[in-house]
Amino acid sequence: MARGRAGRVWAVAAATLALLVTGAPATAAAAPRQATPQQAQPAPLPAGLEEIRAAEAVELYGDPAIRPMDERRTSLISLGDSEISGEGVGTYEPGTDGPDNWCHRSPDAAIHRTGIDADVTYNVACSGASTRNVRIGGTPQYADELVQSDSLAIKARNTRLEMVLLVVGANDDLQFGPVMTDCVVRWFTFQGPCAPKYDPGWQDRIDGLVPKVSATVGDLRTVMRDAGYADADYDLVVMSYPSPIGPDIYDNPRYPGKLPGGCTGYTSDSRWGRDSAVPRFQEGIRSAALQSGATYLDASRLFHGHEVCMESPFARGLYVDVTNPFPPDANSVRQSFHPNYRGHGAFASCLTQLAASGLRQASCADFDGAGEPRLHPGAWDDAFVPLRGAATGTCLDADGNASANGTAVRGWDCHGGRNQDWWHDADSGHVYTELTHDRCWDVPGGRYEPGTGLALWNCHTGENQRFVRAEGTLRPAAARQLCVTLGSATGRARLQPCDGSAAQRFS
Secondary structure (H helix, E strand, O other): OOOOOOHHHHHHHHHHHOOOOOOOOOOOOOOOOOOOOOOOOOOOOOOOHHHHHHHHHHHHHHOOOOHHHOOOOEEEEEOOOOOHOOOOOOOOOOOOOOOOOOOOOOOOOOOHHHOOOOOOEEOOOOOOOOOHHHHOOOOOOOOOOHHHHHHHHHHHOEEEEEEEEEEEEOOOOHHHHHHHHHHHHHHHOOOOHHHHHHHHHHHHHHHHHHHHHHHHHHHHHHHEEEEEEHEEEEEEEEEOOOOOOOOOHOOOOOOOOOHOOOOOOOHHHHHHHHHHHHHHHHHHHHHHHHHHOOEEEOOOOOOOOOOOOOOOOEEEEOOOOOOOOOOOHHHHHOOOOOEEEEHHHHHHHHHHHHHHOOEEEEEOOOOOOOOOOEEOOOOOOOEEEOEEEOOOOEEEEHHOOOOOOOOEEEEEOOOOOHEEEEEEOOOOOEEOOOOOEEEEEEEEHHOOOOOOOOOEEOOOOOHHEEEEOOOEEEEEEEOOOEEEEEEEOOOOEEEEEEEOHHHHHHH
């Protein structure tokens, strides 16, 4: 195990939220890493950085020397922004919780909680960071902070880094924090949804950040090479961002309400965030990772079913820190809509599984709602496909582009939307909708009878959500004499006795 380790809510939130600052198919497994990497001579550091390095070496080993690689303590490091620094967890390292430094690094951040065998773990990520705070020659965020690549250079010389984790991009062209802030403020002030305002230019923002993230990965490679590492000596992982909000909050049997639960905002904006904004953001981060040769971890679906106001949320909702001086400022609400303790535990589980897998590209999600993430080879983009009826030429569709419990599965003209893409997990038998990893095909009440219509429901381990594929058909695992049947172009998908007809074949 790795070691080291909202009363006037309306008024406060409305006044302060506007200030919030946030802070390819599956590839082959990576080549095995050398147990003791061949050390090249590290390039000298600038005098100021060398002084810091030497002092850290004394703390680690008792003297300032740079040791041979096989004599060093092993380590892991995370770089980037608030998503991975620990913002939202609520417990922070001294000196990073204001008033002059708001990096909000948590001792409970993911990098400190993996099951990867390492002697030391480092978190140099900082809330609000953009790529310019990470890159070589970049800008420190606070007077007592280093540029993150400089911190990496020091750690790489004093320890043997096994994993370098990068989560960055949200604070570049995308400006995800200010967008989220505006969406919430518009709800409080009855201005109407924010999606129509931001959606038209969303892709342009993503296109602008991709080369910056890619260049940042390149800089981290340079830092590691200058420190004496070959590229195969360590894992350089780029992870995407999960959506903290979703539209299915009313399905939560203990739904607290938007204000008490902190899921403040229009439900249509939550749908846009989950179904469009975050998926396109993920595609951009994936592109940057693949362009730069980094290992890619798709976490875009990891919080599905665990969004704010859902069961066992992985993210903190709207939160106003009343311990800050009045009137509140940006730092009073900066923890809002960030991964909480459980969220960082989910990140840590995914990273642990990734390190053990040897995969260069993988995805992670909670497959059955139990809060136990599982790794999937490749990116989710490649897993979900349409199911076109051989008789009708139409596609199976989550009715009305919805994913609430009870949503009918029916036929509709094929249009390429996410509500028409599905993934059949052969291991569990689940058929997931691309809208959310929290909803699966379900035989309501386990009624294995002719005419029973399929619906979406919370994914679970029950038999009535297990399906098998056979000869182009989809059948309940517990009643294989019945086949999913699309009797008309836009009719509901129903169970009928298998008869070999085209109405029961999908491709």
